[in-house]
Amino acid sequence: MDSDYSMKEIVIISGKGGTGKTSIVASLATLAGKKVLADCDVDAADLHLVLEPEVLSRNDFSGGKKARILKEECTACGKCIDACRFEAIHYPPVASRTVHALPQINPTFCEGCGVCVRVCQDNAIAFEPAVNGQWFISDTRYGPMVHARLGIAEGNSGKLVSLIRAEARKIAERDELEFIIVDGSPGIGCPVISSITGADMVVVVTEPTLSGQHDLDRVAQLTSHFQIPTTACINKWDLNPEMTRQIEARLKDQGIQSIGRIRYDPAVTRAQIMKSSVVEYTGGAISEDIRSVWRNIIYALGYFINK
């Protein structure tokens, strides 16, 4: 192992939504040493609400192209309508039709495949990079943060997640930081896969509910497929202690290291309202739970052993 510089990327995901990923990430941001934060929940980014980033650079994100009909050239032959597999091109509704009604492309459904552009014999479809959102490099009270805002109803979230992680890595390398802490998204699909591939560790935040357990099982299969070291903590564990024990037993069977329990505390919501992380907001027992989770993450990374 390289002893002088070895940066670790930790990704917090959950399978099920709303288990407390972002609240926990905000607290880890408070606790971790030299780090960069990456909000990869680009669909519903919330980390900025707590960390109040000061934006240093603002950039457009283009995840692909979109087709646009050029009215002067279009002869309304309709070939594009038949060719589009995504049903993104239609004639306007009959009521609003003029005599020479031209097809219309709905940008929300256009996947940017370019098939319509190629079948059009009149060169009447423009095909240009679409701006799908914006991404930012910011400064927070806990160090640099890379985050993004995906445009309303835009796709390509997987590409944006990859971009945010790459930019966070650049900052970590430039500043010789110890950690990249990534706030991931719920589910097991495209943005989640983009956020975990090649990471040093995944932390799954789950809750003691049947849904939490079911969703944890699926996300565990995903991280196991990609062979990413996986740990899990149970948030609001005292909501159902029996279920907590059941999930912990299951984690053991799945070879996932359990890194702690975090109790239910209304202070989590109050901290959010005060734009604070939980460990900033309260010295109560819940903060000790979260500190313990962070110590266990470090331990699981073998961080102390390498030092």
Place this chain on the structure above:
Amino acid sequence: MTAANNRRTIAVASGKGGTGKTTISTNLALVLAQQGKSVELLDCDVEEPNCHIFLKPQIHSSKPVNVLYPSVIQDKCTGCGVCAQVCEYSAIVVVKNKVLVFPGLCHSCGGCTLFCPEEALEEVERQVGIVEEGSSSGIHVIQGLLDITELMSAAVINGVKKSAGLSDIVIIDSPPGTSCPVIESVKDADFVLLVTEPTPFGLNDLKLAVGMVRQLGIPFAVAINRCDMGDGEVQRYCDDEHIRIILEIPDDIRIAQAYSRGEMIINVLHEYKGLFVQCLETFFNQKDPGLNTGQDGQ
């Protein structure tokens, strides 16, 4: 998905995860079934479907969801590379006249096959998930399940929606967020119920979801879960935007505990049944079908 004329589809969605979409969609469906209505519940959260945990449907059919991807007919291919140029998703590369296909990146647009000058590509199917159908307490339940490591949630969601169409009322449980899988889930709905909680995260993600349904032009209203926790900002936002709140569920530890065990609220906490009945009445008795788009004069 061709329907009886009076068929209504309500999608339950939210920007933020864990706000109570599944709780609300399953309980609404059960209330409707108990009232003798013919109702289908579509679990379109195909990455993490949870409706089955609460409704425990007897599954009676299961079928694969397949997507198309190109396969090379070797003795026709000249390695010209047109397919790779055509593909916007880098799902085909040509190296030393050899065509390599990456099925996971393919969006099934059909471009490569259409434009291959040698007709050396053919589209074949591969499975990305399954659709299961079953029944529970008079509800026809249809759920999608994305295969682990697959990316194309939208294809499975589409498969779920295609299997629907037998009932008068369809309730859709959507995935969280505001991007492609959510749009696929809600785009054909007559009405969207946006679920949130009265916290800063809940508000932020509600605004994103409102932006999405407005862009799609679908009438919507808001449901607030755990309505007495947090602050009053969500209510204020809805007032300012003229968005109607048609369901408010209190923050009750017994609801959370029933949820943790996979129990239905209206079965174990009878006092809450009225909330769901009322919400449906507001919806169905509404004279103006555009219950609220929050955009006056639209």
